[in-house]
Amino acid sequence: MAYNLSKIQQLIKQALNAENFTDLCFNYFRLVHDNFTDGQSVSPRIRQLLEYAEKHREIPKLLEAIKECNPTVYHEFASELGNSESNQAASTTEVKTCDILVLAANPIGTNILQLEQEAALIRQRLQEGEVGKKYIVKVERAVQVEDLSKYLLQYQPLIVHFSGHGNPSGEIILNNSQGQAQLVSPVALAELLAIIRGRIECVVLNACFSLQKADALLEQISCVIGMSAEINDNSAVRFAAGFYRGLGFGYGYYKAFELGRNEVQLLNLPDNLIPHFVTRGTSLFEEEVVKARVTRTSPEKSTTATLYPLWFGTNRQPSDPDDVSKGFSGERDRQLHYGTCQVAVPKSHKIGSTGSSALQRFLNLTDDRLKLEQDSLNLLDEASFFVNIQQALQKQGLDKNSALVFIHGFNVSFKDAALRAAQIGVDLQVPGIMAFYSWPSKGKLASYTADEATIEASERYIAEFLLNLAQNSKVDKIHIIAHSMGNRGLLRAMQRILAQVQVESGISFGQIFLAAPDVDPDLFQELAAAYRNLAERTTLYVSAKDKALATSGIIHDHPRVGFFPPITVVEGLDTVEVSNIDLTLLGHGYFADARDLLQDIHQLLLHNTSPDKRFGLRTREEGTQKYWIIGQ
Secondary structure (H helix, E strand, C coil): CCECHHHHHHHHHHHCCHHHHHHHHHHHCHHHHHCCCCCCCHHHHHHHHHHHHHHCCCHHHHHHHHHHHCHHHHHHHHHHCECHHHHHHHHHCCCCCCCEEEEECCCECCCCCCHHHHHHHHHHHHHCCCCHHHCCEEEECCCEHHHHHHHHHHHCCCEEEEECEECCCCCEEEECCCCEEEEECHHHHHHHHHHHCCCCCEEEEECCCCCCCHHHHHCCCCEEEEECCCCCHHHHHHHHHHHHHHHHCCECHHHHHHHHHHHHHHCCCCCCCCEEEEECCCCCCCCCECCCCCCCCCCCCCCCCEEEEEEEEEEEEECCCCCHHHCEEEEEEEEEEEEEEEEEECCCCCCCCCCCCHHHHHHHCCCCCCEECHHHCEEECHHHHHHHHHHHHHHHCCCCCEEEEEECCCCCCHHHHHHHHHHHHHHHCCCEEEEEEECCCCCCHHHHHHHHHHHHHCHHHHHHHHHHHHHHCCCCEEEEEEECCHHHHHHHHHHHHHHHHCCCCCCCEEEEEEECCCCCHHHHHHHCHHHHHHEEEEEEEEECCCHHHHHHHHHHCCCCCCECCCCCCCCCCEEEECCCCCCCCCCCCHHHHCHHHHHHHHHHHHHCCCHHHCCCEEEEEECCEEEEEECC
């Protein structure tokens, strides 16, 4: 007897409310869940589920899931659902899903690895946390290539963990039918995942060189963890132990990844920088504690935005001196203002974006715009400003903290500067505070000349803000990102600070990022020594496709530092070409819009890694000049 789909549809409507239905789809039919669209009502979603379950012969699985959610209503309908034999079988057959699938292989003739210890530590570390106790872990040993699809179909995992060997070409090494080594290319693996992806969210490639072709997997999977080079076996095992401890205590994938790296470092083992985390998700660096999405556990559902705090300095005039909530104008003031504000960041935020166009929002039925909370604008006197920062850092309770200061470029309003600062801070997950300096740009495309004069007049205020931040905030490290014309203000400000250092010691900065500088190269060569003297490392990002800087070069009848040819290379600074990454329409927004670039910045913020050792950079030499290229 066939199933009565009409009765099953009625069963779903009576047995499950909207939230229960979404949970069921997420946990048992992830492909269906992922195809739901924002604003879609429950009825078409039920039809999607039934069509999928019937096509894939998973009606018994669906009925078993409904029965578990609401056995009372299920039994009321049981006699009317049809296919009694299959239905009975479904009630006695366990759905063989798992949350973490460990696939281990140590073929004949390869170096012996500690695969059993790794699997045991994964289970042990997960059990330490309440969330981890809910994870179901399956371990398959001596995995043969031909069995990959079987295991993925059988277990439908959230996380696939490969444990074993890899080669310099980025291929993982599994067993053939005789137990000998057989190579599996990431491209072939990606195609397999495209066919039967199921619920998979994360792939961990705990094998040497496995990061080399991780981009192929990112076409299908939200995040991939791999090794950029050969990794010590003990280090690989301990990385896995730290990673799964993080998941066990409810942390997101990136925070758990950082814990894995840190465990290797704490034990004084080599290669703690070999593991890398890459993602195509909406947040590059997910650090918040989250409710684990394990079997029979629902994901957090929140449509509310997160309020992201910012600290700022500005020499703009307030739009209304009696009402700071009205913001700041494009007119200059003759004093430095300090303050705080908050930006609402929606759950739908996409990395590198402050919000989609009106057309995209209409088509997606989702408002992903970051919004400045005008009522949160608060002016503080200098002393209160730094007390506020210190209190915020104390609440975070970090052993080491930092501040990242964003200095915007031409044609940017105060509001736009706040939104961009929040986007950068959220995407980079700065361990400390995010701040910005907003000089009085007119915020108009036609006001380029006026902005040039204004940034020059703002140099002393920028210097004062940065110097006071370094002296009074009690932040361990202050990092700076300057974009476009903002680099002119920063360059002169650093000159002023350097002069101040002659009489006051102890003033220094961490990472300084010069993104698309709209600066004369001769002036830059003359004054760049200030960066060498004041910063831990300074990185210059340039592009050959930046049309805004190309136009500036025409206006000034001379090229700009951020545009090449010619390439600008200065002793003591690292020049990185970004022409090959995805740029915005004009190319000028790449400093905040490109995932590869944000990852490079993040590596520097955390580890101060030299360009020769950073993943994703390639060396290029022109005569005696050496620089690096990011992107494919």
